[in-house]
Structure formats: C-alpha cells, structure tokens
Amino acid sequence: xxxxxxxxxxxxxxxxxxxxxxxxxxxxxxxxxxxxxxxxxxxxxxxxxxxxxxxxxxxxxxxxxxxxxxxxxxxxxxxxxxxxxxxxxxxxxxxxxxxxxxxxxxxxxxxxxxxxxxxxxxxxxxxxxxxxxxxxxxxxxxxxxxxxxxxxxxxxxxxxx
Numbered sequence: 405x406x407x408x409x410x411x412x413x414x415x416x417x418x419x420x421x422x423x424x425x426x427x428x429x430x431x432x433x434x435x436x437x438x439x440x441x442x443x444x445x446x447x448x449x450x451x452x453x454x455x456x457x458x459x460x461x462x463x464x465x466x467x468x469x470x471x472x473x474x475x476x477x478x479x480x481x482x483x484x485x486x487x488x489x490x491x492x493x494x495x496x497x498x499x500x501x502x503x504x505x506x507x508x509x510x511x512x513x514x515x516x517x518x519x520x521x522x523x524x525x526x527x528x529x530x531x532x533x534x535x536x537x538x539x540x541x542x543x544x545x546x547x548x549x550x551x552x553x554x555x556x557x558x559x560x561x562x563x564x565x
Contacts, residue, residue, distance in 0.1 A: 456560050457488040461542055463560035464490050470565070473510035475503045475554055490558035490565075499552045504529035504545040507554065516541065539563070 452458055455466050468491045481494035495503065508518060508531055516533035523529050528546035539562035544555045558565065 452560070455564070459488050459557060461557050462540070464488065464557045465560055465562065465565050466490060467565045468556055468558045469563070472556065472558070472565075473507060473514065475499075475506055478503075478554060481553065486555070489555045491554075491556040493554040493556075495552045495554070497550065497552065498527075498547040500527055500529060500545050500547040503552055503554060504531065504543075507531060507543050507545060511541070511543070536562075 452463055456463055457466055466488075472491070474493065475495060477499075478493035478495045481492050483494075485492040504523075508521065511518065511531065511533050514535070516535040516539075518531060518533045520532040521530070526546070528544060531543045531545075532540070533543075534540045538559075540559035541562070542557040544553075546553050546555075
C-alpha cells in the first residue's frame with residue numbers, strides 16, 4: 405500500500421512537473437558556469453584548487469559538506485558514478501520519485517532556491533539550485549534497475565566542504 409505524499413512533497417512535485425511542462429531546462433556550458441572568482445585575469449579559467457574538479461556542468465568540490473542532505477538508506481557508491489561528482493549515493497529499489505521529492509524539500513529548507521527541476525523521460529530527476537549569491541548545486545536522482553542513484557555536484561563557488 406502506497407502512503408500519500410505529505411502536502412509539502414505533493415506541492416514540490418507539482419512545481420517540478422509544472423517547470424518541466426513549461427520546457428524550461430537549462431544546461432550551463434562550462435564557459436557560463438564558473439563565477440568570476442574562478443577566472444584568471446585574462447578571462448581564462450584559473451586552475452582548480454586542491455579538492456576541486458572541472459566538469460561539463462562547471463567546477464565542483466570533490467566532496468559535499470558533512471551536513472549536506474542525505475536521503476535515508478543511501479550509501480556511498482563509486483560504482484554508480486557516471487563521471488566526476490561531489491557525492492554519488494545509491495539506495496536499494498526504485499525510489500527515484502520519493503528521493504527527488506525529499507531532496508528538493510531539504511534543499512529548500514537549507515535556503516537554496518530551486519532554479520530548474522526537470523523530470524526526465526527515463527524516470528530520473530534533475531534539480532538545480534542556488535543560494536548565498538552563487539553557491540550552486542545540481543542533484544540528479546536516477547532509477548537504475550534495482551537501484552536508485554543520487555549524484556550531487558556541489559559548485560566550487562560554495563563554501564569549502
């Protein structure tokens with residue numbers, strides 16, 4: 405028997421679906437993602453600091469802060485990684501919808517504004533959020549058969565973890 409989602413979860417899911425229906429998806433290119441603090445005086449990207457990696461999404465920290473939201477029942481999973489990430493977690497079962505809703509709620513509670521949320525045709529969800537004048541995160545929740553993966557990109561403009 406499936407439990408009904410709390411009102412906040414239902415509202416968040418409705419917002420996520422509305423944004424997706426409007427066709428508002430943005431995928432920043434590597435040249436638009438870094439902030440001015442990452443650029444060298446000549447406009448090129450400065451070398452990443454220790455503990456940072458450049459990705460297609462932008463420069464990220466290689467870890468997340470200890471207090472970053474972690475969906476219940478997940479464990480670190482390097483095997484589920486699909487490229488560089490600040491965190492890659494896995495949970496048993498297809499819990500993508502519940503995990504995406506929960507992560508969205510937690511991100512909002514942590515003071516982030518969700519800029520983009522895209523439910524995908526394959527059942528995955530992508531949440532992009534920003535707070536504190538440029539601290540950006542991207543959370544991707546994807547069902548992969550008997551597992552659900554959560555991949556976090558924690559932007560280099562965020563405080564060091």
